Amino acid sequence: MVQSNAPASDAIRCPCWICRNNFFQPFTVVRDHLFLRGIDRSYNQWIFHGEDDPFQVNQSDDEDDGDDFGEYIDDVDEMLDDIRVGSFVEGATGLNSDGSDNDNAEPNVGTSRHHSFEHSDIFRLHASLLWTINDFPAYANLSGWSTKGKLACPVCTVDTDSTWLAYGHKYCYMGHRRWLAPKHPWRKNKRAFNGANEVQGHPAKLTAQAVLESLRMVSNVQFGKILPKRKRAPQELNWTKKSIFFDLPYWQDVELRHNLDIMYIEKNICDSVLSTLLSIVGKSKDTTNARRDLEHLELRKELHLCLDGDRCRMSLACYTLNHNERISFCEWVSQVTFPDGFVSNIAQCVNIREGKIIRMKSHDSHIFLQRLLSVVIGGFLRPNIKLALTELSTFFKELCARTLTYESLYRLQADIPIILCKLEMIFLPAYFDIMVYLAIHLPDEALLARPVQYRWMYPFERYLEKFKRYVRNKARPKSSIAEIQEKHVMDPASVPDEIYALACGPDKWAASYAGCIMNRIRFQTKDREGHRRTQNSGLVVRGEHQSNPIDLYGVLNDIIELRYMGWHKVYLFQCDWWDVSDKRKGIRVGDHLTSLNTSRTWYKDEPFALACQAQQVFYLKDISVAGNWYVVHKIKNRNVYNIPLVASVDDANDGAEFGDDDAF
Known part of the structure; x- marks a missing residue:
């Protein structure tokens, strides 16, 4: 089984109790290791040698809560498989980089020796550091710039605009x-x-020479826990040390040395918004001290504390919900369903009785901020507040898109200051911590480093979760048909088998299913969702109406399998289509959201669509309008990218211009 599932190379991971699947060895060496040393007793499931991962087995319908991250094929797996012998240094077990017991072998540290596939010569492979990917607390450790205090922004540095809140x-x-x-x-x-x-303009970025000059002022750096803590001199700014990365000869000229992690920023912004809207005790930014700071700064007198005898009364702000609204807010969130694998069960984080949402993970906050927030606030907040939060949601949604263009990034650069200024006119100063401030620099980094999918912490967080799981596991024209059949008789090689099978027609027996996986997307019928916490029946198909292209939204009722000769199969989706022809009673397209009236159907005589043409969507109840109106959200499967078509290298001789393509 191991040999049949091994890659093209003659080396596999050695599962002996010393190598522990960390080293690639030839088959003969693996056999010797297993005979002499024995197999690693904790290696119960042979996931590296062809056996399926037990954690990827689907749960039953009754237990399914939509948290299917185990099915995610992570890029980190492929990266680790690309790392060969020279990258491993195992000092604790006494092994060398090749997994052998030879103590005289030379370890490979920093550089690696590799054999060429075309020639037998040996060359030395060098690595360079492009940038670091880390959360914001680790930013300070890696860069040497403290991310706390008056100059907490590592991008604005000395031009960081900060205000001390005396009561907060x-x-x-x-x-x-x-x-x-x-x-x-x-x-x-x-x-x-x-x-x-x-009157000031936006801060200018420090040049490499200015950074080095400011680092020369840093002295007497002592690592570890020191009591009392060393106070920095004014000329040291927020530098705590000179990063070891500056020993690299090119590091001072790198424009983006450390990435601001969007995952961490989204998580903190979402928590701040939710806790303030729902007035969650201990987490809300609208507190008595925040109101005192507002009075101390002599701003927005309508929100100052009011004296009521011996007590102070805090008026309800326009951005907070009352008790009944909080209950309705939480009830709506608890009833939302998503496609399988899209997000975990957010309903587990909702406490309807107390009217609060707590303990959401980073990915939950990512989905809530981009998909749910702009919908749920429609029935509770004033239009100006709703617009500001919706624009904030749209900003992160567009920034996290898998395909970015220069035009969209320049637009985001111009939009984010306006969005944050709108939030300044709504929320208290205490709301604007450093996480909110950092959002203004995200489009700039995207222009330098391109899409965020390659620069955030999600792949590493998911791979850490994978390690934790291992530990826990001890209609056809008849004339055309006749023409194809006749052509097949005269010249069989000129007609592909698939075309001939279609021309002969399907078998009179068809199969019906309640669910299927098509193009790596799980679809299920509407009836099957009765006992599930997920939503997989929404779909959209690109079609035509009166010779005009149109998106047909619907819900899946049945999955039909048509069988043709030669074991060929075609899958059809039988759907109910929502009426999108009426722009007032059937569909409403706004600047940020699209709502559908699910009480109006369309094309009842044409309910079928090819399964391969369907794209999955999910629906959220639109509480801003009465009736059966739902906001529709399109989704894209993880690890699937829409790569633009560009001219190949062979076309360069034809005068093709590659510099005009604005897609990353």
Whole structure:
């Protein structure tokens, strides 16, 4: 079994109790290791040698909560498989980099010796550091710039706009008007912001020479826990040390040394918004100290604390929900369903009785901020607040897209200062911690480093979860048909088998299914979702109506398998299509959301669509309007990318221009 599932090379992972699947060895060496040393007793499932991962087996319908991350094929697996013998150094077991017991062998550290596939010569492979991928607390450890205090922003550095909150005992970071156009009217709006005009431009990025000069001021660095802590001199700014990466000769010239992790930023922004809307005790940014700071700064008198005898009364702000609204908010969230593998069961984080949502993980916050927030707030908040939060949701959704264009990134660069200024006019200063402030730099980094899928922490977090699981596991024209059949009789080689099978027609018996996986996407009928916490019946098909292209949205009722000669099969989806012809009563397309009226159906005489043409969507109840209106969200399967078509290298001689392609 191992040999039949081995890759093309003659080496496999050795599962002996010393190598422990860390080293690739020839088959003969693996046999000797297993005979002399014995197999690793904890290696019960041979997942590296052809046996299926037991954690990827689907749960039953009654236990399925939609958390199917085990089915995710992670890129880290492929990267680890590409790492060969020279990358492993196992000092604890006394092994060398090749997994042998020879103590005289030379270990490979930093560089690696490799054999060429075409020649027998040996060359030395060198590696360079492109950038680091880390969460924000680790940013300080790797860069040497402290991400706390007055100058917490590692991008703005000395030009970080911060204000000390005397009662909240922390800094807030605003000053987003600096990124607005010089003649923007908000620059002179004192009352809605901090009580002053904004005349400064956006901060300039430090040059490599300026960074090195400021690092020369850092001295007397002592690592470890030191009591009392060393106070930094004013000229040291927020530098705590000179990063060891600056020993690399090219590091000072790298434009993006450390990535701001969008996963971490989204998580904190989503938690801040939810806790403030729902007034969650201990997490809300709208507290008595925040109101005192507002009074201390002499801003927004309508939100100051009101004296009521010996007590102070805090009025309900426009951005917070009352008790009944919080209950309705949580009830809506608890009833939302998603496609399998799209997100975990968010309903487990909802406490309807207390009206709060807690303990959401990073990916839950990612989905809530981009997909749910703009829908659920429609029935509770004022239009200006709803618009600001919807634009914030759309910003992160577009920024996290798998295909980015320069045009979209330049637009996001111009949009994010306006969005944050709108939030400044709504929320208290205490809301604007460093996580909110960092959002303004994300489009700039995307212009330098391109899509975020290659620069965030999700792949590494998922792979750590994988390690934890291992530990826990001890209609056809008849004339055309006749023509094809006749052509097949005269010249069989000119007609492909698939075309001839279709021309002969399907078998009179057909099969019906309640679920299937098509193009790596799981579809299930509407009836099957009665006992499930997930939603897999929504779909959209690109079609035509009166010679105009149109998206046909619907719900899946049945899956039919047609069988043809030669064991060929065709799958059809039988659907109910929603009426998208009426722009007022059937579909409403807004700037950020699209709503469908599911009480109006369309094309009842044409319910079928080819399964391979269907794309999955899911529906959320639109509480901003009465009736059976649902907001539709299109989704893309993870690890599937829409790569634009570009001219090949062979076409270069034909005068093809590659520099005009604006897609990454």
